[in-house]
Amino acid sequence: MKKLLLITYYFPPEKNVGAVRMKGIAKYLPVFGWEVFVLTPFVPERKEEGFNIVETPLFFKEKIKYLKKGKKFKRGFLYRIPSYIIFLSTLRGIIPIPDRKIEWKFIGSYIGREIIKREKISAIISSSTPVTSHVVAYEIKRNFPEIFWIADFRDLWTQNPYLKYSKLSKKLQKKLEKRIISDADILTTVSPPLAEQLRNFHSKTAFSIPNGFDPEEFDFSIEPDRKFTVTYAGSLYGGKRNPEFLFIAISELLKEKKIKEENIEINFYGPYEPFLELLIRKFKGENIVKYRGNIERKEVLKKLKASQILLLLLWNNPEARGTYSGKLFEYIGAKRPILSIGYKGSVIKELLEETDVGVHCSDVEEVKKVLLEWYKEWKEKKIVSYKGKEVKVNQYSHKIMAGKFAEILERK
Structure with a gap:
């Protein structure tokens, strides 16, 4: 050898x-x-x-x-x-x-x-x-x-x-x-x-x-979250990866009474980011958004696999067009729908379309539309369906x- x-x-x-x-x-x-x-x-x-x-x-x-x-x-x-x-x-x-x-x-x-x-x-x-x-x-x-x-x-x-x-x-x-x-x-x-x-x-x-991703790391079963959960894992790089579009979309959907606050939970796992705390206060999201801190990798994978939606945040900058977030592939391995938010010309948009594992959005209206569609499905079935193309997904093992x-x- x-x-x-x-x-x-x-x-x-x-x-x-x-x-x-x-x-x-x-x-x-x-x-x-x-x-x-x-x-x-x-x-x-x-x-x-x-x-x-x-x-x-x-x-x-x-x-x-x-x-x-x-x-x-x-x-x-x-x-x-x-x-x-x-x-x-x-x-x-x-x-x-x-x-x-x-x-x-x-x-x-x-x-x-x-x-x-x-x-x-x-x-x-x-x-x-x-x-x-x-x-x-x-x-x-x-x-x-x-x-x-x-x-x-x-x-x-x-x-x-x-x-x-x-x-x-x-x-x-x-x-x-x-x-x-x-x-x-x-x-x-x-x-x-x-x-x-x-x-x-x-x-x-x-x-x-x-x-x-390594399929062996995801070879376990877990019950899906009962709430309509949106989960982010990883660093926010001091605000370069910014959840503001998501917060605006949630805030507007709540005001329009299209979703209910008690049904939704947004979880962040990773290093502490002061700007996130300020953003949560700005949108009065204390009852919905939870900062969970750093946890062991095995536990993170469980949280990802149980979540209704996985949140992928990208820097909204053309310079980051060719950047794949490492977390993207863990999300793919978890086989849960991915909501990606960031620069419209990102290579991640192409990958999501190729594999059908999620949707990429570049403005608030797109985020609102996708969230509402998935929320309605969750209300009806208590789970948001995963639609990834297995053959395409396996090419990223x-x-x-x-x-x-x-x-x-x-x-x-």
Whole structure:
């Protein structure tokens, strides 16, 4: 069996949505003849089984973060780190370029090189964010130029619309990005528009491989919520993903007496967002909208599968046209109707129409129309029917996603 090193800063049990894509690759690439070794920083709570995980010791800042949380460090590590590597790592962290995880560069690349020599690895996949993962891969590639390197961009680097740079910083980061990615053999990302951006910027072959879901994670039954529930899971990115259109639509439908307040519940799961609290007060939605906080992933999946409607919020900005929210694919896996709200030209609109798993809206009137239609169905049947096209939906499984990576790896 051929061997591959997956370089990722986030891997379960990390709650970062990027960890889900990485787990899918690590779990299903072996089906296509690749043994996967996962290079990732140590996490005290990690209990993942069935994976070849090579944990790196924490660098200084991360260790302090965990110590403040009262975490303990009991496990040993497969490789010992020379003291000069630890020193260089700490020193490098003083200047957080390209990102705040750059301290991982020396530790990650050192252990990565050791794994490659020991296991005779022939390919690597690095995935960002953070882009430090690509820096680690770049350092490894310099030592092993024959290794086939796929640089995977879950989010773009300098072309990411969610990141803001000063003019000088943007110029420096662009130069750095071009230098680091110059040695990559193939680029991958999550949508066709982003792949096109990568091709134009790097003059390299770039493929679109969408995120996906693992059907095994949703292999359970659960009773649907009794109320007409609308559920959102994930970050709101400080208001870039804004539920205001939904709140306006609900408010107007209540005033028009087309829906009843006691029948509706809107739940938000994820990190606390001050602006959400202000928005709830603005629309006097305290009796309907509930902020539930962060809960364990397994519990989130149960909430999604039980909800009548799943809410997907997108940044209403053309710059975000090619962005797939990672949560979209968990929503698809839950097999509940999706209400997507955001920029009208989003790639998500195309995906929803292709799979028939939901509806995309770009203004309040559209939201009102869809909500009222689903509310009437709920009133009659006590459940909003899911109409996803099974064959189309299955094309977004993690196994299919891993298979696309396998096809690229066979090109080398």
